[in-house]
Amino acid sequence: MPDTTEEIQSKVLDLTVEAFSTFAEDIETMFDTEVTAQQSDITEGTPDDLKDAYKKLAAVCSVTAEGAVNGEFHIIFDKDGVFTLPGTFVMQPEQVILQNRKSGKQEEAQEIGDALAEVGNLLVGAWDRIFREELEGHKHFVQSGTFIGNVWANTEESLRIKPDEELSILSFEMTVAPLPPFNCSVIYPKSVFEPVAEAPSEEAPPEAEAPAEETPAEETPAEETPAEEAPAEEAVPQAEVSAEEPKEAQDKGPVTEAISKMAESPAYLPGDFSDVSGILSGLKAKDVMRKQVSWATAEATVEDLVAKMQQDDTGYIMIGDGEKLQGIVSKSDVRGAMSPYLQSMFAKWRSSMDVATLQIKSKWVMSRPVRTVTPEASLQVIVQTMTEHGGRCTPVVDTAGKVVGTITVFDVFYALLNCSTASQSAGRAVEAPPLA
Amino acid sequence: MAKSLLVVDDSATMRKIITRTVRKAGLSVDDDIKEAGDGNEALTRLEEGNVDIILCDINMPGMGGLEFVKKVREDPTKASTKIIMISTESADELIDGVKADGADGYVTKPFTPETIQKELTPYM
Known part of the structure; x- marks a missing residue:
């Protein structure tokens, strides 16, 4: 089991790449479509460093880890990803997904919010398998929230991290064929890599899952409308x-x-x-x-x-x-x-x-x-x-x-x-x- | 004879995905696959009668899948109803625990029509 913060961080970042590939394979298996995930960048910084890549409308899946990785981390999807992954889950036609990627707003994204929660669920499942197999001391991951909207209006609410918090950011380019690629990043607050004292060994009974059952998927209300919402006449409804x-x-x-x-x-x-x-x-x-x-x-x-x-x-x-x-x-x-x-x-x-x-x-x-x-x-x-x-x-x-x-x-x-x-x-x- | 199915999941999207996958698996099931959003609603559906196989999620608000299995198994009139759990959770201790509580099978997400077919065929 890795002992130091650096060892844990290094191992977790390696496993993240593997877990993301597994997540892509899982979607491929369930929906019979080609899905790829390629690591595009690895950086250290603060939430501000994500602003360019994730403007206005984005989605955040929050995951709480227990064990060798301890605490909450997040996976953020850009607007294209917000519509592509859930759209694939609910079998939206390709042209609807493309249209939403182009002009979809918070309202359209909220409509498929339930599917986005399922994206997070599948993601957590894939990661859990990889980390259980390859990271000694890992206990489990629990999906702890889903946010859709303007992440930057209040990062403490959307990303649940302080504006100056130090982060490790691992970015990926995902593709769900035949649609164009989209971007997503895994955001680890550095605190999750800090070694924790070994808890007394006890076998987790099935009831231990109860907190996850009580955690509402839709943590964030629909009112989280992007601050820079286009004026009514500019907001071209899909119908028109x-x-x-x-x-x-x-x-x-x-x-x-x-x-x-x-x-x-x-x-x-x-x-x-x-x-x-x-x-x-x-x-x-x-x-x-x-x-x-x-x-x-x-x-x-x-x-x-x-x-x-x-x-x-x-x-x-x-x-x-x-x-x-x-x-x-x-x-x-x-x-x-x-x-x-x-x-x-x-x-x-x-x-x-x-x-x-x-x-x-x-x-x-x-x-x-x-x-x-x-x-x-x-x-x-x-x-x-x-x-x-x-x-x-x-x-x-x-x-x-x-x-x-x-x-x-x-x-x-x-x-x-x-x-x-x-x-x-x-x-x-x-x-x-x-x-x- | 076609079997009657009940799909229990708090996500409408996942209920639809499961229903679609069951149909693709080519199993002999009723056209009308029943649905419930949590354990409590599922118990109501069961009281309405005529459910042979339940496909049930574990993590749900309200009554979750683990409590639901226990409730169903407490009722001797439902002894012949088969319960297959479906979840992203793949920990052996969880799978063993829920089977010990009375679940007949366990499917880990992601699943395919073949996975579902393999798990349900013994009960068809």
Whole structure:
């Protein structure tokens, strides 16, 4: 067993590199994805030395050690790591993780805080195995806290160390393929390396784990908002960003374009439809909408959505609580989220990651914000809404904000067809089709 | 016949990961895998009936896994219910202790579908 502070420090730093590799292997094992951890730096300093690498939003997993290493130390993840590791745990799609890395804020990070606590749990497990095997006198590690937010607002609260405390800092670059790397550092206050008097030998009964059970994972409340939060108008919500992305449900596409041209010029319609303008302005949303609306919650999985679409025989699902609309998911959105290897013809090449795409949540694939129309809106307004804002399905919402129906481009076509057929039948004699 | 499962973990993320892994393991289990956030809630689920196998975390707020195992084993009507512990803790003394208290198996994280399959197959 190492006796001096220097010996303990040297041994612990060596084992930390090994423990981090084991942590990466554990994630690889559980989530069937390539994970690497490379040591990038080793320094001594104070918390201030970490400021450049861990700006504003970061996460800290605190671990309490007993035995040869004694006291609390911390693992800090940069913003990219905050979203990458927990995102991998909850099987977020790659594009959602990348989007969060780019523009995610405290709110999005808190949403996956539970998964971050599990990251810490797995990390502690991996380290415990390595230190138990290779460091004589090691007893155990216990996860003692998780912090997400602006670490620098109050380091005594976030890192639980004094601003001038002397630290050993071991930094790593981690990669979860195929995502870009992120940074993390292990922060050891030097006091944890000081040799402690050997405690009387007693076998730890299972009950000895009780303190860990009573330690809340979420030590830090959500109020730990970064001090330099962007102004409201600058804080681009994910919804708005995703609305700008090319998504099938939002694209104008040839069908919507065709309707648009009809709205602009009745002459575009094949045949003699002299009263198309009248139809477009005379028919209202309430006349053509489908009253049966399919709903799912934002937490519903792609698997749930597929089942719901089949059950209700619909191509669009409203996301929300049954009245208030949060977003909309089309069949194409669902198809885009699912791995193509789920098709039966690819079954023999299918991996667990492909099956896992069925667990993607609707809130990650839905389109938002959703453009809606009122029941009194004319067909002309509906067509204009679809054309200007994209989307092939428009929810109809009453004055109380409740969704009372939906209209798709096909409903518009059907209404036009019905009206023109009725008008033709009423105005002219029905002619027999020409003989071939 | 498909077995009925109860997954007990204070982390919703881990409950989901365990459920997903069990399904990937290809075992014959009910579609509706029950969940509980701690030992107390798990006891309530057990009272509702029809649980063959429990997959249980150790470190949970409220009633933890160790106390939960003891409680279940105190009830002779639950003698046939199998309890598999799942934890990152890998100390031999802990594993031996919880098995002595009545747990039927122990899975250390990280686990894979193969690990889960190996541990649960004897009880299927």
